Amino acid sequence: MNRREFLHQVGATALLPNLVPRAFAAPRATPAARPDYTLRIQPAILDIGRGVSVHTVAYNGQVPGPLLRLKEGVPVVIDVTNATQSEEIVHWHGLAIGTLPDGAAEEGSPTIGAGRTLRYSFTPKPAGTRWYHTHAMAKDDLRLAGYTGQFGFLLVEGRDPAPQHDQEVNLAVHHWEPSFVPMVETMRATSANLPQTTGSDVGYKYASFNGHMLGAGEPIRVRKGDRVLMRLLNASATENVVLALPGHSFRIIAMDGNAVPHPHAVEVLSLAVAERVDAIVEMNAPGVWVLGSTLQAERAKGLGVVIEYAGSTGPPVWRDPAPAEWDYSVFAANQPVPQPAESFVLTFRDAGALGGSKFDTWTINGDAWPKVKPIMVEAGKRYRLLFRNATGDQHPMHLHRHTFEVTRIGDRTMSGLMKDVINVMPLQTVAVDFLADNPGDALLHCHQQLHMDYGFMQMVKYRG
Numbered sequence: 001m002n003r004r005e006f007l008h009q010v011g012a013t014a015l016l017p018n019l020v021p022r023a024f025a026a027p028r029a030t031p032a033a034r035p036d037y038t039l040r041i042q043p044a045i046l047d048i049g050r051g052v053s054v055h056t057v058a059y060n061g062q063v064p065g066p067l068l069r070l071k072e073g074v075p076v077v078i079d080v081t082n083a084t085q086s087e088e089i090v091h092w093h094g095l096a097i098g099t100l101p102d103g104a105a106e107e108g109s110p111t112i113g114a115g116r117t118l119r120y121s122f123t124p125k126p127a128g129t130r131w132y133h134t135h136a137m138a139k140d141d142l143r144l145a146g147y148t149g150q151f152g153f154l155l156v157e158g159r160d161p162a163p164q165h166d167q168e169v170n171l172a173v174h175h176w177e178p179s180f181v182p183m184v185e186t187m188r189a190t191s192a193n194l195p196q197t198t199g200s201d202v203g204y205k206y207a208s209f210n211g212h213m214l215g216a217g218e219p220i221r222v223r224k225g226d227r228v229l230m231r232l233l234n235a236s237a238t239e240n241v242v243l244a245l246p247g248h249s250f251r252i253i254a255m256d257g258n259a260v261p262h263p264h265a266v267e268v269l270s271l272a273v274a275e276r277v278d279a280i281v282e283m284n285a286p287g288v289w290v291l292g293s294t295l296q297a298e299r300a301k302g303l304g305v306v307i308e309y310a311g312s313t314g315p316p317v318w319r320d321p322a323p324a325e326w327d328y329s330v331f332a333a334n335q336p337v338p339q340p341a342e343s344f345v346l347t348f349r350d351a352g353a354l355g356g357s358k359f360d361t362w363t364i365n366g367d368a369w370p371k372v373k374p375i376m377v378e379a380g381k382r383y384r385l386l387f388r389n390a391t392g393d394q395h396p397m398h399l400h401r402h403t404f405e406v407t408r409i410g411d412r413t414m415s416g417l418m419k420d421v422i423n424v425m426p427l428q429t430v431a432v433d434f435l436a437d438n439p440g441d442a443l444l445h446c447h448q449q450l451h452m453d454y455g456f457m458q459m460v461k462y463r464g
Ligand SMILES: [Cu+2]
Pocket: 393, 394, 395, 396, 446, 447, 448, 451, 452, 456
């Protein structure tokens, strides 16, 4: 553990002055350093529009949580109080920090007991669009973990200035009011050639950007000629989304917060769970538009936001975009990449609903967490992970505390695309390379809450 990166329970310290004779009591009961930010994990009733209120848990009662603007390399102190009845933990997603502040119990990060406060201290890096969210488990209790409103943007400012823009808009996708649905209702059942499964899935009643269903809340107001920097985050527990803004394109400049080798404009963008995209949208088609899911059923649930040009009125317009395949490789380079010291083949399978469980268990090389054998690495070496998806589901794979380079998708090699989540499509093989440059346990898992809760995790461990 880095000495500058430490944390401790603040709750007990704060009580101490009451136990000390008055004459010796410190004038203030607060810890030595003031936190830069305080977050309170608390129950919240959110008015998401159309007369719907959802009961959830959110940071400081708001969705998304407070925007955290940090500076690369400048230490930060964040006090998090858990005002719920369940154990919680906060993960600072996409940061290369120590295992203790990282916020994954599997790595040994402390959890925050009900009613307790935990101080997180770390030095944020690398620069880019990161986020923070609960790393608790839900299992079959859909009132917990990723199903709640516990997520927020965390922007790490570096030396490079943001690209020139007139306004910035941060939009986080989330789905609400989860319930169990049989898998037969899901898309995979329509593909007879995909491996079939037996367990339940999760479906939702509502969806939103920034806690507002389509048509609720304020529209995004723009002027003709504006360059809008959009940061899009998929903070859904389980749903990958596909988005479009009719009449406009998204010039994608960064993925998961990291500049892409080839910025490229797309009309349709795919955002798997936990992925981020930074895009420049040139506002050159005056009108009132829907930025939303390409699926009508999802927009009906609320997954959209109105974009309104100054001087334009009328109901927001949606137009279906031309069908487009999502292709990560158009944003990547294709240079030779260094040979890894070692490659690890990880085969993902769906073991079905085991032992009377509602949900399927997911295995990596035949084992489910915590039985999955760790991946052993040595500091300073480069490694390759080959994700072989032998299931009919998509899996957004996330590696903690490291950034990886996507080096192959299917038959296509590529380079320079630096990410911390990669969506592996059904029956696809994806290779990612990473430099083992941050000793300590690093959790590798599918970010789909149902999958990670039911076996889909593995540890990367450093030797020595
Ligand atoms: Cu998965």
